[in-house]
Amino acid sequence: MKQVVQNYKSGELALLEVAAPACKAGGVLVRTLFSLISTGTEMMKVSEASLSLVGKARARPDQVAKVVQSVATNGLAATYRKAINKLDSYTPLGYSLCGVVEQVGDGIEDVSVGDLVACAGNEQALHAELNWVPKNLYSRVPTGVDPRHAAFGTVGSIAMQGVRRGEPQLGDVALVIGLGLIGQLVVQLLTASGVRVIGVDPDPARCELGEKLGALACGNPASEQIEAAVAEVTAGHGVDQVYLAAGGSTNEPVELAAKLARDRGRIVDIGKCKLDLPWNAYYEKELEVRFSRSYGPGRYDPEYELQGRDYPIGQVRWTERRNIESVLDLIARKRIDVEPLISHVADFSTAVETYRKLNDGELKAVAVLFRYPDALADVHVQEAILTAPRVAPATKVAKALPLGQPLRLGFIGAGNYASSMLLPHLAEMTDVQLRHVATTSALSGANAQRKFGFAEASTEVDKVLEDPSIDAVFVVTRHSSHAELTRRALLAGKAVFVEKPLALSEKELTTVVEAIEESGNDRLQVGFNRRFAPLLLEARGQFGPRVGAASVRYLVNAGRLEHNSWYNQVESEGSRFAGEGGHFIDTVSWLLGDDPVSVYACATPSGADLQILLRYPDGSTASISYATSGSSGFPKETLDVVADGKVLKFDDFVRASVFSRKKWASSRIPKGRDKGQRAELEAFVRAVRRGSPMPVSLDSLITTTLATLAVQRSLTTGLPVRIEGS
Numbered sequence: 267m268k269q270v271v272q273n274y275k276s277g278e279l280a281l282l283e284v285a286a287p288a289c290k291a292g293g294v295l296v297r298t299l300f301s302l303i304s305t306g307t308e309m310m311k312v313s314e315a316s317l318s319l320v321g322k323a324r325a326r327p328d329q330v331a332k333v334v335q336s337v338a339t340n341g342l343a344a345t346y347r348k349a350i351n352k353l354d355s356y357t358p359l360g361y362s363l364c365g366v367v368e369q370v371g372d373g374i375e376d377v378s379v380g381d382l383v384a385c386a387g388n389e390q391a392l393h394a395e396l397n398w399v400p401k402n403l404y405s406r407v408p409t410g411v412d413p414r415h416a417a418f419g420t421v422g423s424i425a426m427q428g429v430r431r432g433e434p435q436l437g438d439v440a441l442v443i444g445l446g447l448i449g450q451l452v453v454q455l456l457t458a459s460g461v462r463v464i465g466v467d468p469d470p471a472r473c474e475l476g477e478k479l480g481a482l483a484c485g486n487p488a489s490e491q492i493e494a495a496v497a498e499v500t501a502g503h504g505v506d507q508v509y510l511a512a513g514g515s516t517n518e519p520v521e522l523a524a525k526l527a528r529d530r531g532r533i534v535d536i537g538k539c540k541l542d543l544p545w546n547a548y549y550e551k552e553l554e555v556r557f558s559r560s561y562g563p564g565r566y567d568p569e570y571e572l573q574g575r576d577y578p579i580g581q582v583r584w585t586e587r588r589n590i591e592s593v594l595d596l597i598a599r600k601r602i603d604v605e606p607l608i609s610h611v612a613d614f615s616t617a618v619e620t621y622r623k624l625n626d627g628e629l630k631a632v633a634v635l636f637r638y639p640d641a642l643a644d645v646h647v648q649e650a651i652l653t654a655p656r657v658a659p660a661t662k663v664a665k666a667l668p669l670g671q672p673l674r675l676g677f678i679g680a681g682n683y684a685s686s687m688l689l690p691h692l693a694e695m696t697d698v699q700l701r702h703v704a705t706t707s708a709l710s711g712a713n714a715q716r717k718f719g720f721a722e723a724s725t726e727v728d729k730v731l732e733d734p735s736i737d738a739v740f741v742v743t744r745h746s747s748h749a750e751l752t753r754r755a756l757l758a759g760k761a762v763f764v765e766k767p768l769a770l771s772e773k774e775l776t777t778v779v780e781a782i783e784e785s786g787n788d789r790l791q792v793g794f795n796r797r798f799a800p801l802l803l804e805a806r807g808q809f810g811p812r813v814g815a816a817s818v819r820y821l822v823n824a825g826r827l828e829h830n831s832w833y834n835q836v837e838s839e840g841s842r843f844a845g846e847g848g849h850f851i852d853t854v855s856w857l858l859g860d861d862p863v864s865v866y867a868c869a870t871p872s873g874a875d876l877q878i879l880l881r882y883p884d885g886s887t888a889s890i891s892y893a894t895s896g897s898s899g900f901p902k903e904t905l906d907v908v909a910d911g912k913v914l915k916f917d918d919f920v921r922a923s924v925f926s927r928k929k930w931a932s933s934r935i936p937k938g939r940d941k942g943q944r945a946e947l948e949a950f951v952r953a954v955r956r957g958s959p960m961p962v963s964l965d966s967l968i969t970t971t972l973a974t975l976a977v978q979r980s981l982t983t984g985l986p987v988r989i990e991g992s
Contacts, residue, residue, distance in 0.1 A: 269394035270617045271356035279618045282356065286396045291372035292574045293400040296385055297641045300417040301363035301393045303634040305447055305624065308359055360393035362386060362420030364413045374401060382407040384419030384590055386561055387571065391420060393617060393636055401574035402564060405590045408598035409881045410863030412988065414635055415597050418604045420561060422593035423586065425451035428536035428558040430584060432507040436460040441496065441505040441526055443519045444512030444537055445472040445484060447607060447633050452509050452536070453481050454602040464495050464505065466522065475606060487522055496526045504528030510535045517542045524548055534558055562589040598883055607633045614638045652772065652972045652979065653990040655779035657964060664789060664957040667737065672699040673955050676730035678751055679743035680705050680714035683765065688742065691944040693718045698951060704730045727751070731758045738763065738954050744832065745839045749774035753781040761789035761954045766848045768792045768971045770840040775971055791950050791960050792967050794852035798942030798949065801932060805922035806857060808930045809907065809914045816909035818854050818888035823896040841978060843876060843892055848974045854880060854888040857907055861969040865976035866986040878977055
C-alpha cells in the first residue's frame with residue numbers, strides 16, 4: 267500500500283510503498299476514502315522539516331533540552347548518533363480520516379465489515395490507503411453523512427474539546443483568535459451552543475467565512491473594528507471567553523486576549539501560539555488560562571487509545587471517542603457545516619505535490635482533503651450525488667390581498683385531473699374567482715368555462731401569464747411542460763400551484779430555482795396532496811410524537827396503464843415513477859418530519875416494479891414498493907409506520923389504526939377516498955390570500971423532486987444516491 271511519509275532531517279516528502287498493516291485484536295482495518303490535511307499542525311511539521319539543523323533547534327527548544335540532557339547522560343557521540351538516526355527516519359503524516367471497515371479484529375462487536383467510520387490518531391489515522399485503528403479511536407458515521415465531511419471528525423473533536431474547556435453558557439460572548447480550520451469549527455460550535463461570537467484573523471477571506479458560519483463580526487486584530495464590536499456586544503464589559511486558535515511566534519494573540527476579556531474571563535489555548543503572558547494585564551483582571559489537550563480525555567493514555575479501556579461515562583462524560591461521535595452527530599443534524607471549509611480535494615497520488623503547493627503558499631486553503639479513488643471505486647458505500655440548487659432567500663415580501671378581494675386564478679390546462687380533482691373544489695370557494703383558462707384544445711377550454719365559470723377561455727398561455735389581474739396560476743399540463751411554465755409564471759410574479767412533478771431533470775429544476783432567485787418570488791406549491799388527507803392527518807395525530815428512528819413500509823399497487831396512455835411516452839414525459847413518485851416520497855417525509863438524504867432503487871427485469879429505499883437524517887428508513895403487476899382488486903396504497911413501540915397502519919384512505927398501549931382505529935368507513943385535494947387547495951388559497959408561508963417549504967419541494975429523480979439515477983448506476991440539501 268501507499269503512505270505519505272516525511273524525512274525530518276532532509277525535509278523530503280514521499281508517497282512510499284510500504285507493507286499493509288495487520289488487523290490486530292481490539293481494532294479494525296480501515297480502507298481510507300478521504301483523509302484530511304490539517305493545514306495548521308501538519309504544515310507546521312512540513313515547514314519545520316525544511317529548516318536547517320539550527321532552524322530546527324530554534325523551532326523545537328523542547329527537543330534541544332532533551333538532547334542536552336542526553337549528552338550529560340550518554341555522552342556527545344552516542345547522543346549525536348541517536349539524534350541523527352531519529353531525524354533521518356521516515357515519519358508518518360495525518361491524523362483525521364474517514365474510511366470503510368475492511369477487516370474486524372478479535373473483540374470488536376460494534377462495527378462490521380463495510381461500515382463507514384471516522385478515525386483519529388497521529389499513529390493510526392494516517393495518510394495511507396490502509397490503517398489499523400484501535401477501538402476508542404474510531405466512530406461509526408451516521409447515515410447520510412458525506413464521507414468527506416466525516417473526515418473532519420477528529421479535527422472537529424479538537425475544536426469541541428477546546429469549547430468544552432471554555433465552559434460557555436447561553437448568552438455568553440466569545441472571542442475566537444485565529445480563523446483557520448480549528449477556529450472556524452470553534453465559531454460554529456459556539457454559535458450552536460447559543461454563544462455570540464466575534465472572530466479575529468488578519469486574512470479578510472477567513473473573516474468573511476467566519477461571518478458566514480455564524481460569527482457576529484470578524485476582522486483584523488490590528489483594526490479598531492474588533493475592539494468596537496466587543497464593546498458594543500458586551501456593553502463595554504469584555505468577552506466571557508477567548509479561544510486561542512492561532513499559531514506562530516508572535517505574542518499578539520495573548521495580549522489581545524487580555525485586552526478584550528472581561529474581569530475574571532477565561533482564556534483557552536487550543537492552538538500552538540506564543541504564550542508570554544503579560545503579568546499585569548492578566549493579574550489585574552484575574553484571568554484564568556486553560557489549555558485544551560487535543561481531542562479530549564483519553565488522549566496520550568495508551569490504555570485508553572491502544573488497549574481500548576474506556577472511561578466510565580459517569581466519571582468522564584466526554585472522551586476522545588465520544589467527542590468524535592458528538593461532532594459527527596452535529597454534522598448529520600446540520601448544526602455545523604464543514605462543506606465551506608473544504609478549499610481543495612486532491613487525489614492521493616498527488617500528495618507530495620499538494621504538500622509542496624501548501625508549503626510554498628501556491629495553494630491557499632482552510633482544509634484540504636486527499637481522495638483515494640481506488641477505494642472509492644471498490645467499496646460498496648460509493649454513492650452518486652444529487653445536489654439541490656442553492657436557493658437564495660426571497661427578496662419580495664408576500665403581501666396579503668385587500669380585504670374582501672377574491673383570489674383570482676388562471677389555469678393552464680384543464681384535463682381530466684384538473685376537471686375532476688381541482689376545479690370542482692375551487693369553483694365552490696367563495697373567496698376564489700376563476701379568471702382565465704388556457705388549453706391546447708379550444709373545445710376543452712370551452713368545456714371548462716361552461717362547467718366551472720371561468721370568465722375567459724383561450725388557447726394562449728401568454729394571456730394567462732401576462733394578465734396583471736391574475737394573482738395565482740395553476741399549471742396542470744403534461745409533465746414535460748411543468749418546469750418551463752412554472753418558471754415563466756414565477757418570473758411573471760404569480761403565485762404558482764403546479765401539479766407533480768415539478769421537474770423531470772436536474773437541469774429543469776435548476777431553471778425553476780433560478781427563476782425564484784431572479785424574481786425574488788418563492789410563492790410555489792407542488793400538488794403533493796396526500797399530506798393533507800384528513801384520515802392520514804388523524805392517524806398521524808393518534809400516533810403522536812416520535813423519539814426514535816422509524817421504519818416505514820409503503821406499498822403502491824399502481825396497476826397497469828392503458829396502452830395508449832401518454833404516461834407511456836417515457837422519452838418526452840419521463841418515467842411513470844418520475845411523474846407520480848413524488849407523491850409517495852413527500853408523504854413519507856411528512857410523516858417522518860424531515861427530508862431524505864439517500865435513495866437506493868432496484869427494479870424487476872422488465873423495469874415495471876420498483877423497490878426504493880430512503881434514508882433520513884435521524885436513521886429512519888422507508889421502503890416504497892411501486893408495483894404495476896399486481897391485482898386491481900387489491901388496495902392501491904397501504905402504509906405502515908413502526909417506531910417507539912408503536913405501529914401506524916393505513917389502508918388506502920379508507921381505514922387507519924394505531925397500535926400502542928391502547929389501540930385506536932378510525933371510527934367509520936368514509937363514503938369516498940379523500941386524498942387531501944380540497945384541504946390542499948384551501949391551504950394554498952389561504953397562504954396566497956394572507957401572504958403567509960406556503961403550505962410546504964421550498965426546500966422540501968426541491969428535495970422531494972431530487973429524491974424522485976434520484977430513483978432513476980440509482981437504477982442506472984446500481985448505486986445509492988446521496989441527496990445534498992438546498
